Amino acid sequence: MNQPRKMKRLLSRSALLLTAASFLTLPLATSAFAGKEGVFLSDSVYFTLDKVALLSGSDEGSLRFSLGLNNNSRSTVDFNNYGVKVIDANGVTYTAKLNEKVTARVKAGETGTFKFTSAIPNNLSPADLKVDIFQWNYNDMSDIGALSVESAMVEAGQTLKPQAVLNLQEIDSNLSDNALVSTQLGQSYKVYKDGVWMVYTDLILENQSDASLKLPDGLELNFADGKGLTYGAQFVASVGTLLPAQPVKVTVQGAVPANVDTSKLSLLFSPKGKVKTTVLGTLNTAKSFAIAEIGDKVAYPNKDASTEPNGLQITTSWSAVNKQSDGLHVQANVTLTNTSEGIATIPTLTAEFQGVRTNVAVTTSDNAVRSSYLSQNESTTFHFQGILPASISTDALQLVVLEKQAAAATTGTQGTAGAGNTGANANSNASVLPVAVISLSSAGVGGVATSYAAAQDYKIGDKLPVNANTSLDSNVDFSLVELGMSENSDFGYKTIVAKYKLTNKGTSTLALPDFQSDLTNENGYIYSGVRQTNVAKNIAPNTSYVLSYSYLVPGLEQADKLALNLYDTNRLAVGSYKTAVQSVPSSGPISVYPFTINFDDYTLSSTYNRDTSYGYRLRLDLDVVRQAQVITDANFSTLAFEIVDSEGRLLTSKSMTFTGQQKIMSGVQYIDFGNVKSEQLNSGNKINIYEVVATPNGDAKRLLKTITP
Template identity: 35%
Template sequence: MIINRLREAASSRIVRITAILFTALCIAFSAWTSGISFAGKEGVFINSSVYFTLENVSISKGSSNQTMQFQLQLNNDGDSILDYNYYGVKVTSASGGSYYAQLSKQANAQVPGHTAVSYYYVSTIPAGLDASQLQVTVFERNGNGSSVRDIGSLSVANAQSIGQTNNQLLVNLSDVDTAVTTNSFVSYQAVKAVTLPQDGKWTLLVDAMVTPTGTETITLPSGIKYLLHDGQGRTLTLSSNAVQGTSINAGQSKHILLTTTMDTLPSTDAMTLDLSLDSTGITSLGKLSLAPLFQLAKMGERVPYVLNGREGITIELQKADAQEINNKNGALLTAVLHNDSKSTIKAPTLQGVLISKEATLSVNTSAVVVPETYLAPGESGSYRFAAQLPEGTAAEKLQFLVSEAVTDVSASNKTNTNTNTGTNTNTPASTGSNTTANSTTTGSNASSGGTQNSTEAGSIPILAASLSEGLSAGSNMNNIPQYELGQSIVFDSSSELIDPNLKVSLVELNGHTDSENGYQTVVAKFKLMNNSNETLTIPNFGTSLTDSSGTTYPGARQTTTLQELIPNTAYVYSYSYMLPPAATGQFKLSITDASNTSSIKVPIANYKVSVAQTGEEDPQAVAKKLSLYPFDVTLDYWAINAQYSSGSYTYTLKGNFDIKKSEQVIVDDSFSTLEFEVVDATNRILGSTTNKLQGTGKLISGLQTITFANVKSEQLEYPVTIRAYEVITTSTGTAKRLLATLTQ
């Protein structure tokens, strides 16, 4: 009995202890849930139905401090209206720091049940803190607002969305202009900085992008002074030009072009941009480091194209080639714009400048190729710039600057005489924000308060690239594809000269050296095939051959009267080149387009080719094959005879000719002719005759006799040689290509 009572007492004590522990856990859990919860999304709870979440955070890093923008969302899942005026936030750090947070947008403080309202804040924090060290702390005010109580904190690193932007400052327009009574914030981001030699001096140019953070239209404040600290103790005032006007709608980004002139090339390693309310920088709104913005892109490196708020657009300097322009050294540079966005864009007007810092020289280029007006998503557009280089220019020391030309540039007051004496500054408080949300949303009426000069032209720097690898030499064939006769030539997509339905191929490339004239004649024969159902215009492209030493030999085009090509037919015409006998081996064949406004011959295809030497076969061989595409002329029997009559000699060539032609190829009267020439043992020409392969009196298949009449000679020459040539009429004269030699 006693044992049972002891057991019952012990059991009763266990039940009481368990109940006490359970009650304590419930109280602890209740207290914990009134602060912060990590179920799904991190939140700070007022009660089981009302809680705060941190939705979006962006940190803008300047030189001396950084600005944090964040969105605090109040979620009211209860039935009653909640007044946000009793709450506020501050930014705190792991080391115990507390930083003032200011509402950046007007919002409704009365939050009805079953709704959520977002409140947007801005806080200035020290530059050394990162997201992992920061929290957004929610506090509650008592009835009269004399004290506050922290409710809980939200980790910045765990926010729903977090981003960081370097070289960016956030400015409250009310700090600049006293006429602005509401909080209207704009971000200033330094995008690009370049130095440009002009007229013996140096122009420093900074491109700054300005974006409103709120929902109102703002006007750029004229009270801000843009100062340049060069890192050597000097402070210069930058003049400003607002691209496309000073009014900026919500969601828009516009650019300010900041410039100054220096007598010598400045050092850019420690430069900073200072946004200030005075011309000395005493009342500074913040500084941005410019040193990283002078960095040069490498060849083939894509850089973001940030003008006018475009996203997903990049640009690269794809290649830089040596190009002869007006018989002098020049450069041809190709920049490619890539549209990786989700929408169609209008191709901008771009300008290019070659810069030599050593020579204090800027050379403007001509845009000889531009893309289509619009680029669809996933498309790319090529810009090709050409410039003649001054003698002695070191190509590997050059830089290439690409800018977008703009015509709507509003110049601000160059003298920067605007002042603003009513500046409001906010004092950070460790207790958090003292700003009370209004019950209604109002618009901002920011005023510029300054004068604007007339609109003037300008350009915004987009890409600055180094040409440290120099210009690709005309003789550089390492990256040029080898060409096989008959294959379709692939043209640069930026050129519209060749219709896509017109197949162009090289069918012959032959040469021979005439010892009498002392030069080498090369003939390239191109076939154009119309694969479409429409008549196409025959393009007038140019060609050139470049040897291993980099010497370029232009091609002279065959004279032709045919202008159009009907469907499913082909046409052939030739180009002739005069080369020195020593120019042998492989060449770069360039097909060029001179249809641009500057008439610069822009390569649209480059291939590595070999020139076959003709006419060097055994001169006594019985069978001879003469190739004049689209004709193949075969001699399977031939004989040379001579006779004397009335003081002159007559030579004859008798042969059995077999002449075949490709049926698909059109041949007109301008086609090349077949010339036979008789020479003696001293290489003296005794006579010649010309035979057509097309038209009236053409040479046909069968046994034919070709006569060389009225040959003036003192005696019968023996042996004699007959040479067969293809003769082509070009715009610069007649070109003869040796086909075969016949010696009996």
């Protein structure tokens, strides 16, 4: 048996191969068949395999192919001297029958094409099959060689991806037996939409015949699960006229149970009402359900039937899930990158956050203004956010990215909507279809989606690592420099004051960034932060500015395990950091960043005024040290000195600042308190010293020290 040879040389006279309805003999055209497989009778006479179609029927499959007899010799070759059969990988042979009566004699310098069909089992793939050519020697067969079905498909540019070839004559007897349409499997998605779970499957349809045709109304589509249950499916949009050899991308949709096992799902093509008895073709969709993880770079699906990548890459570059009082706050950044050498159009994207084990979905969109195109290596990021029920755990979350697409994805004239194979949206102008499904299971920790559990470790004073995909200027560094808490017994709550240092590391003046902040304890309780009332508008290059936020927390809050969460003005997460409040030392220097204050000595005495009123005079011997060179202006916090009696009632108070008049400084200073009644003069009085931050909600006070005379 001769082995097939690859024609690596250029033939001076070679075959022009065409498939026709009957046998054709054509003059040879000069051509090169580099790499095409052939079985040679001699150096000038050889067989080639073309137009291979592997069909899957209800009971058995079939292999259709064209065998070319290329006669470059000077004499006629009689095909009657040769026979054809199909062999599988196990050596089992299958009869190949001619589809039509043709002339067997191929004249010198001509090519003859012979079309065959062979009945084969449904479970065979192209890699399993070969077309075997033998020579008749009276009643004996002498093998000459075999041609690989898989190689013929690859050489012809046919895909080896899962596909089914439908013989439409089995639905409409008025069609020719050559009315074949191949269906190639694309991507599949299981998503929650309009109250039901849906499966969407992309297909590429190609008319394998030599004339235009439409899918007959009698074609029915169904999804089938591993239990044999079927679920009706339809095309999302009307499928129009299919031109010969012109592939068209379409999408099929069907409602399925929430618990359907997609690893055992198939798409069935059958005559209407006969899915249980007659199946024209089957596509196993199990491996087409690809669910990406956060950080995975995935090729963006083509809008057309092209098999070449479009160069767009889609990545869920970041995601955060935080459990708050009003539900589960979910955020995700989806980045599109143009990896091609040309210009790529940016699609119109929306998204949904969905609970995989619950019938919950929240639609979200990014309304940011962006360019319509991406140049080579350019990227654009869509930010999506939503709030889901707090009971959903992160390991049951998925992000579905959707694109608004043109409804009609056909070539030629639009067909009318027929039952069973056309979409409910046939008359609409656009459809919103899934293009990616991303698991958000890695966005949380252990299924408990509190920001404290997901927060990164942080040491107060260090630079805060921030998410680069936010509106905050990258030339500004952030640091948490102080976090203190004190109790307000009059109102039954505690106050936490946080100080942030912002440093402009750029070369030009920048607007002082605006950001939001909250604190979350380990149980998921969230305390919103309020920014100080007045701040500077700008920050000069190579300088730092300090601003404060205050947080009201319950009286029982210990604040020993907190997550500090920062957001930009669009509520896009900047970062989440584990921290705890700092205790105030009972002795030694006290930090009021950027200063430290040491109370070296103090005395309190009463005074009698000329108007017969009484007062207090506080003598302080202070050591005030600026520990960092940062800007402190009139908006900086102040110190409040409050005299209270033994019951904690306020008698009188006085304020001092770190700038301007009444500035607190090193050395001996006197603070006078007036308007004290004689009956309020007693030995149980004490002085509370607070740092005070003015906020829109009132003054936030942090207790620094208590002086007892």
